[in-house]
Amino acid sequence: MSYAVVIPxxxxxxxxxxxxxxxxxxxxxxxxxxxxxxSPAILVVxxxxxxxxxxxxxxxxxxxxxxxRGPAAARNVGWRAVDTDWVAYLxxxxxxxxxWSGRLGRDLHGLAPxxxxxxxxxxxxxxxxRRPTDVERGTAGLAGARWITADMAYxxxxxxxxxxxxxxxxxxxxxxxxxxxxxxxxxxxxxxGRRRTTxxxxxxxxxxxxxxxxxxxxxxxxxxxxGPGWRERIGDGPGRLRRHGLTTTAAVVALxxxxxxxxxxxTAAGLAWTVLTAEFVLHRILPGPRSAExxxxxxxxxxxxxxxxxxxxxxxxxxxxxxxPATAVPAxxxxxxxxxxxxxxxxxxxxxxxxxxxxxxxxLDRLREIGIPxxxxxxxxxxxxxxxxxxxxxxxxxxxxxxxxxxDAWSICRHGENDGCGCRKPAPGLLKDAAAxxxxxxxxxVVIGDxxxxxxxxxxxxxxxxxxxxxxxxxxxxQAAMEVAPDVAAAVELxxxxxxx
Numbered sequence: 001m002s003y004a005v006v007i008p009x010x011x012x013x014x015x016x017x018x019x020x021x022x023x024x025x026x027x028x029x030x031x032x033x034x035x036x037x038x039s040p041a042i043l044v045v046x047x048x049x050x051x052x053x054x055x056x057x058x059x060x061x062x063x064x065x066x067x068x069r070g071p072a073a074a075r076n077v078g079w080r081a082v083d084t085d086w087v088a089y090l091x092x093x094x095x096x097x098x099x100w101s102g103r104l105g106r107d108l109h110g111l112a113p114x115x116x117x118x119x120x121x122x123x124x125x126x127x128x129x130r131r132p133t134d135v136e137r138g139t140a141g142l143a144g145a146r147w148i149t150a151d152m153a154y155x156x157x158x159x160x161x162x163x164x165x166x167x168x169x170x171x172x173x174x175x176x177x178x179x180x181x182x183x184x185x186x187x188x189x190x191x192x193g194r195r196r197t198t199x200x201x202x203x204x205x206x207x208x209x210x211x212x213x214x215x216x217x218x219x220x221x222x223x224x225x226x227g228p229g230w231r232e233r234i235g236d237g238p239g240r241l242r243r244h245g246l247t248t249t250a251a252v253v254a255l256x257x258x259x260x261x262x263x264x265x266x267t268a269a270g271l272a273w274t275v276l277t278a279e280f281v282l283h284r285i286l287p288g289p290r291s292a293e294x295x296x297x298x299x300x301x302x303x304x305x306x307x308x309x310x311x312x313x314x315x316x317x318x319x320x321x322x323x324x325p326a327t328a329v330p331a332x333x334x335x336x337x338x339x340x341x342x343x344x345x346x347x348x349x350x351x352x353x354x355x356x357x358x359x360x361x362x363x364l365d366r367l368r369e370i371g372i373p374x375x376x377x378x379x380x381x382x383x384x385x386x387x388x389x390x391x392x393x394x395x396x397x398x399x400x401x402x403x404x405x406x407x408d409a410w411s412i413c414r415h416g417e418n419d420g421c422g423c424r425k426p427a428p429g430l431l432k433d434a435a436a437x438x439x440x441x442x443x444x445x446v447v448i449g450d451x452x453x454x455x456x457x458x459x460x461x462x463x464x465x466x467x468x469x470x471x472x473x474x475x476x477x478x479q480a481a482m483e484v485a486p487d488v489a490a491a492v493e494l495x496x497x498x499x500x501x
Contacts, residue, residue, distance in 0.1 A: 001085050001086070001105075001108060001109060002040075002084040002085050002086070003040050003084050003085060003086035003087065003088055003104070003105075003108060003153065004040055004041040004042070004043060004078075004082040004084045004086075004087055004088070005022065005040050005041070005042045005043065005087075005088045005089075005090060006043045006045060006075060006078030006079060006082075006087055006088070006089050006090075007019075007042070007043070007044050007045070007078075007089075007090050007091070007092055008045045008047050008066070008071045008074030008075055008078070008089075008091075008092065009044055009045065009046060009047060009055070009074075009092035010047055010048055010092070011046070011048050011051070011055065012092055012093055014092060014093040014094075014200075015044070015055075015057075015092040015093075016056075016057075017095060018090065018092060018093075018094060018095060018096070019042070019044075019057060019058060019061060021095055021096055021098070021100070022042060022096060022100070022101065023058060023060060024098075040084075040088070040101065040104075041062065041082060041084070042060060042061045042062065043061070043062045043063075043064060043078045043081060043082065044057055044061050044062070044063050044064070045063075045064045045065070045066050045074040045075070045077050045078050046063055046064065046065050046066070047066045047067075047068055047069070047070065047071065047073070047074040048068055049067065049068025050068070062081075064077050064078065064081055065077075069167060069170070070167065070169065070170040070171060070172075070175075071149075071171075071172045071175065072165035072166060072167045072168075072169045072170070072175040073165070073167045075089060075149065075164070075165050076164040076165050076167065079154070079156060079159050079164060080164070082156070083156075084156060085108075085155065085156060085157075086108050086153050086154065086155055086156060087153065087154050087156050087159065088104055088151075088152070088153040089149040089151070089152050089153070089154070090150070090151055090197070091149065091150045091151075091172070091199070093199070093200065093202060094122075094150050094151065094197045094198060094199050094200075095197065095198040095199075095200065096151070096195070096196075096197045096198075097195065097196040097197065097198075100195050100196070100197065103193070103194055103195035103196070104120075104153065104193070104195050106194070107120075107153070107193030107194060107195055108153060108193075111155075111191070112189075114187065114188055114189055115155065115188065115189050115190070115191055116154065116155050116158035116183045116184075116186070116188025116189065116190060117147070117152060117153060117154045117155065117158065117180065117183060117188070117190040117191070118152075118153045118190075118191055118192070118193040119146070119147060119148075119151070119152050119153075119190060119191070119192055119193060120150075120151030120152065120153075120193050120195045120196065120197050121151075121192075121193070121194070121195065121196045121197070122142055122143050122145075122148065122150050122151055122196075122197050122198075122199050123143060123196060123197070123198050123199065124136075124139050124140045124142055124143045124198075124199050124200075124201065125198065125200065125201075126140055126201075130289045131287060131288055131289045131290070132287075132288070132289075133288055133289060133294055134209060134284055134288060134294070134297075134298060135201065135204045135208060135209070136201050137287060137288075138209075138212075139199065139201045139202070140201075142199055143199075145235075146177070146180070146234055146235045147176050147177055147179075147180035147190060147234070148176050149175075149176040150197060150199050151195065151197040152176065153193070154179075154183070155188070157370075158183050158186065158188050160369075160370060161186050161329060161370045161496070162179070162182045162183055162186050162329065162496065163493055163496045164179070165178075165179050166178050166179070166225075168221060168320075168323075169218055169221065171214065171215070171218065173215045173218050174215065174218040174219065174221070174222050175218075177222070177230075177234045177236075178221075178222060178225060178226070178326070180234070181225075181226050181230070181233060181234065181326065182326050185326070185329075186329045187329075206297050206300075206301075207301065209301045209305060210301050210304050210305055210308055213305060213308045213309040213312050214312050215312075216241065216309050216310075216312040216313040216316060217312045217313065217315055217316030217319065217320075218316065219239070219241075219313065219316065220313055220316030220317045220319070220320050221316060221320045221323065224320045224321075224323040224324075224325065225323065225325060225326040226325070226326055227325065240280075240309075241309060241310075241313060243276065243279075243280070243306075244305065244306035244307075244309045244310055245306075245310055246272075246276055247273060247276040247277060247280070247306040247307075248306045248307045248310045250269045250270075250272040250273035250276060251269075251273045251306075251307070253265065253266075253269035254266050254269035254270040254272075254273055257269060276306075277302060277303060277306075280302045280305075280306070281298055281299055281302045284298045284302060285298045285299075322482070324464070324482070324483060329370075329372065329496060330372060330444055330445060330446045330464070330495055330496070331372075331373070331435075331438070331440035331441060331444035331445060332372065332373040332374070332375060332408070332409075332434070332435065332438050332440050332444070332445045332446075333367055333372060333373075333374055333375075333445070333446045333447075333448060333492065333495055334374075334375045334376070334377045334409075334411075334431060334434050334435075334445055334446070334447045334448070334463075335364075335374065335375070335376055335377070335447075335448050335449070335488075336376075336377065336378060336425075336447075336448065336449030336450060336451070336454045337376050337378035337397075337400065338378065338450075339357070339450045339470045339472065340357065340360075340448060340449050340450045340454075340468060340488065341356065341357060341360045341364075341376070341400065341404060341488070342354050342355060342356055342357060342360070342400055342403075342404075343355045343356075343357060344472075347382035347385075347387040347388055348388075348396055349387075349388055349389075349392040349396070350396075351395050351396050351398070351399035352399075354396060354399040354400055354403060356403050356404055357487075357488060358487065359487055359488050359489040360404055360488050361403070361404050361405065362489060363488045363489040363491070363492040364404055364405055365405065366489075366492055367492060368405065370496075373408040373409070373438045373440070374407055374408055375407055375408055375409030375410065375411065375434040375437070375438060376397075376400075376407050376409070376410050376411070376412075376434075377411045377425070377430040377431055377434050377447065377449075377457075378410075378411075378412055378413070378430075379413045379424050379425055379430075379453075380393055380412055380413065380414055381413075381414070381415065381416045381417060381424075383414035384414055384415050384416035384419060385416060390414070393412070393414075397410065397412075408437075408438055409434045409437040409438050410434075411423075411430040411431070411433040411434040411437065412430075413425070413429070413430055425449075425451075425453040425454060425456070425457040426452070426453040426454075426456035426457045426460065427457060427460065428442075428457050428458075428460040428461035428462075430457065431445065431447060431457055431458065431461040431463055432461055435461075435463075442461045442462060442463055443461075443462040443463060444463075445458075445461075445463040445464070446458075446463065446464045446465075446466060446495040447461075447463050447464065447465045447466070448465075448466045448468060448485075448488065448491045448492070448495065449465070449466075449467065449468070450467070450468050450469060450470050450472075450473055451467075451473060451474075451477060452467075452473075452474065452476075452477035452480060452481070454467070455467050455477075455480075455481050455482070464483070464495070465481070465482070465483070466481075466483045466484070466485055466491045466494055466495060467481035467483065467484045467485070468484075468485050468486070468487060468488055468490075468491050469484065
């Protein structure tokens with residue numbers, strides 16, 4: 001069992017405290033002869049957009065760059081750069097316990113193959129001489145949160161199977177819960193470990209709670225990905241968005257009625273806004289230290305938060321409206337043949353003319369590696385027209401398999417366009433036949449092809465269709481497709497993760 005530690009960073013000084021603790025802890029375990037004291041590879045992923053100077057880190061640490069695309073992208077860069085059995089994630093502002101490496105080794109040792117992740121215990125120190133502030137209480141919530149990547153180890157095979165983190169989550173928010181839900185949907189379990197990590201409360205400005213409302217856009221993405229019950233599934237509360245919506249609506253109605261000189265409506269709406277805002281202010285002040293500074297900050301930000309939260313949620317709903325729901329790993333992936341897997345040679349009768357599309361073999365091997373069946377669904381009307389003999393078609397298909405590897409199913413329509421069959425794409429027959437050959441539900445299949453007929457057949461069969469356009473794909477077919485990928489490899493990653501480019 002091997003593992004690596006990946007730490008995404010934006011260059012905070014706390015990174016050096018973390019690295020010093022890791023290195024010193026490993027050295028202590030080595031001296032003590034701990035059986036789980038094997039020093040892990042440590043990868044720091046520099047996620048600064050345009051660093052003017054390299055990170056100053058110690059020699060045992062490997063530094064990678066992710067270009068400022070956010071922590072999800074940085075974590076993906078990390079796990080894809082190693083070939084270990086496990087990848088342990090730490091945030092750059094945590095302090096692992098002195099025996100963290102040894103405890104991590106014991107947490108991961110002997111875990112069953114269906115365990116996809118192990119979560120560490122996170123502690124948040126709070127002041128003992130006063131009540132915690134709003135920011136401190138928010139950070140303290142991490143101690144009871146599920147699946148946070150402040151200290152989380154994933155089996156690399158599980159990351160590979162679901163495609164890693166969804167990089168559309170551009171902030172350190174919800175990307176960890178999204179990954180965990182997809183890993184669970186893929187059939188893995190997530191267990192609790194015994195290693196411990198401290199997460200200090202970072203200094204924050206007076207408007208940090210207002211800026212945090214950007215997370216409402218990520219909540220919209222979570223709803224699209226995982227359905228309306230996603231909060232319960234991650235162990236989160238219902239949130240306050242509905243109350244924020246009522247508060248914002250009351251303010252808008254009051255202002256509108258006052259402008260149009262409807263005093264009774266304005267008064268009623270204004271009273272509603274006052275009551276709702278007062279409840280929110282008290283909700284935030286009562287657990288806190290009651291200092292004049294904290295009360296003033298809670299009053300000002302409680303007025304600003306409801307409309308800001310609603311604005312970000314609306315922006316998120318609009319931005320992510322075309323995102324496909326995250327589903328379990330597909331039961332099978334079915335490919336069109338010509339111009340998807342191999343270059344189209346019209347009515348090809350010569351096996352020597354078969355030429356794979358760029359990246360097709362790698363994309364197919366990716367699916368085979370994680371155990372997902374692959375099949376071919378192809379229209380071959382040349383047989384009905386007398387342009388190709390059945391024997392010639394068989395020899396060409398054999399050559400396709402020789403170049404691209406074995407397929408678990410072949411489903412071929414040999415009818416002409418006017419034969420009225422139910423198998424020729426865009427009819428769903430080929431897809432249903434391939435699914436039957438594989439023994440999987442057709443609605444859990446993904447179809448990848450280069451024409452509108454491919455994705456239309458997928459819709460007709462209840463499957464998911466991904467279009468990979470070529471120079472001969474019609475513009476209207478591209479515009480009509482729900483999901484489009486630039487090449488076969490990207491289409492496979494999209495099929496595995498549900499991401500829409």
